[in-house]
Amino acid sequence: MMTVWTTRTTMADRRPVVSARVRIIGWMFGVLTLALGALVFLTWQVLAARADDSADDELTHEANKFRAFAASPAAASFQRPEDLLDRWLQSNLPDDSEALFTIVNGNPYHRSQGSPPARLDTDAAFVRRLAGATEPAYGWIDSTAGRVRYGVLPVRIGAQPVRAQLVVLEFRDLIAKPSMEAARALVIIAAITLVLAAGASWLVTGRVLAPIRQLRTTAERISETDLRRRIDVVGNDDVAHLARTFNTMLDRLEDAFVAQREFVDNAGHELRTPITVIRGHLELMGDDPRDRAETKALVLDELARMNRMVDDLLVLAKSDRPGFLELGEVNLTELVVEVVAKARPLAERAWRVAATADATILADGQRLTQALMQLVSNAVRHTKTDDRIEVGSYLDADGSVLLWVADSGPGVPPEDRERIFERFARGTAQRRTEGAGLGLAIVRSIARAHGGDVRLAAGPGARFELTLPAGVEAE
Structure with a gap:
């Protein structure tokens, strides 16, 4: 009976050693996954919203350019709207992410130079829907090149009825491509970070748990060879020192955890700071109206700061690209x-x-x-x-x-x-x-x-x- 009791106690003592290591790694991996996932998701959403805004800005820019051209003295000599539109298409070369085409008498007439990402002028239903426009209209449509932001501008010469339209197409997915590629790179970096964090955690926890295994071995040896010896866990002994060492290890893990969560540069850290502030104040927000109003003001201020930061980062990102300057x-x-x-x-x-x-x-x-x-x-x-x-x-x-x-x-x-x-x-x-x-x-x-x-x-x-x-x- 004595031997059986000793064997069962030894088996019970062995199981937590492995599970403790797995739990440490599991918790760290889970928290890191959630944190990086939330950060990548937020970055993705911000970049997607900026892409939509860029498509709207480009559409407005093209519309304003055409209105300015139509009101110029050079356009006054045209008697037919198709002649005006042809001159505009000849003098205006669209970007790779946009296309132009015209509608005359309900049918596609001409399109801009180059090969557009998708031929929407051949979509009969789309053309038919825009052909009756007598006022400027805007909207979204799906194409083989992704989502497209379109605008239709009716053209009238003098008192003539409207029988021609200019259609401006902004291919949102192409505009967002650089930002989305950056977001995908962040996903890859996050995945690599998780793998490295898991590997580092496995090595560190193994070293941290080694003294505990040695302590267990010592305890088993004492119990088997000399029942009179005891392990004192009070005071400044080896067990207390092991606890302090373990706490030091946790401090190092925390530092490594923070370092792993950062992106390629300090941009990730700067963007996470307002998120943390917002989340912390929302979690502590009570039902007091004054407390809620203060929290709301703080959240709006942090969101505004994040928006300014994203704007500044986008300016810095665009500064090395062609087209940054409009001379x-x-x-x-x-x-x-x-x-x-x-x-x-x-x-x-x-x-x-x-x-x-x-x-x-x-x-x-x-x-x-x-x-x-x-x-x-x-x-x-x-x-x-x-x-x-x-x-x-x-x-x-x-x-x-x-x-x-x-x-x-x-x-x-x-x-x-x-x-x-x-x-x-x-x-x-x-x-x-x-x-x-x-x-x-x-x-x-x-x-x-x-x-x-x-x-x-x-x-x-x-x-x-x-x-x-x-x-x-x-x-």
Whole structure:
């Protein structure tokens, strides 16, 4: 009886050793799977929504271009709507993700140059539905190339009845392809992370449980050879030390867990932070109306911050792609004056228009305005009421252009002068300000897209100079 009792106790002691290892790995793998799955799903949804917005923006852009063309003096000579539409199709080359075709007298007439992703002008039911349009209409339709955002613009010459339409097609799946490929890459990274986490967990838990197995072996040996010996689990003995070692291991696992959850760069971390804040406050939200109102305000603020972060990330992602800039003639004096006018409502500062160059350059005026406004916002955050902020421009003798924003604030510490232009970088010696640390990175991307750069000049306060190379002056 004594032998049987000892054997059963030994078998019962052996089972939890294996199951404990499996439970540790299972819980960690499950939590990591849920966290990465939620993050990938949210990223996918955000990118999909941005793709829909991009399709709408492109559709609106094409419609506005056609309206401007139809109202131009060059279009006044056309007596038939089909002639007007033909001229528009000849002069307007669509992107790879869009297509144009015309309808005259209820039948498909002509389509834009190139091969569209899908031929919707051959869809008789679709053409018949759009042929009767007398007012602009928009909608969605499925095609062999995925979802398509379409718009139909009726065309009338003088008092003639409407008998022609321009159809604009934006292939949403092609617009979303780069974003979806990035999302799929995140899925692959998440899967690899799970595999590596599982492998690391298996190795670490094996090492962590080794002292417990040794402790069990020692206990079995003592019980079998010397029943008078005991294992003291109180105080600063080996078991207490093992517990502390186990807790240290858990700390390392937590650090590894956090590291595994991050994506390729800090973007994943920055996007998860507002999600965590929102979830935490929603979980703690009670029934008190004041508590609910405060939580709602915080959630909306975090969502707005996440939206700004996604917008900034998209700007940085597009900055290296063709078509990021829409070049046109930009008057430097008007640019500086416009930026200062837009900046005045931001804060009570001593706003100044410094020296301006009376010159017109070939550049993207909206992107340059975005860069200068980013520098102005940065200056506002680091200055006080009535501090000086000035914006200026200068055309050098060699044709290079200098745009700057200067302030009389505390300036930038020497150790931060280079790193502040990196993505997600913030000053180490300054108070933490709102934002993800992407503003100056966006300014640098815009400057480099123009072939120039941005630098922080020496001197009192902070003076950020955006340089554009020679040869950009418009004729």
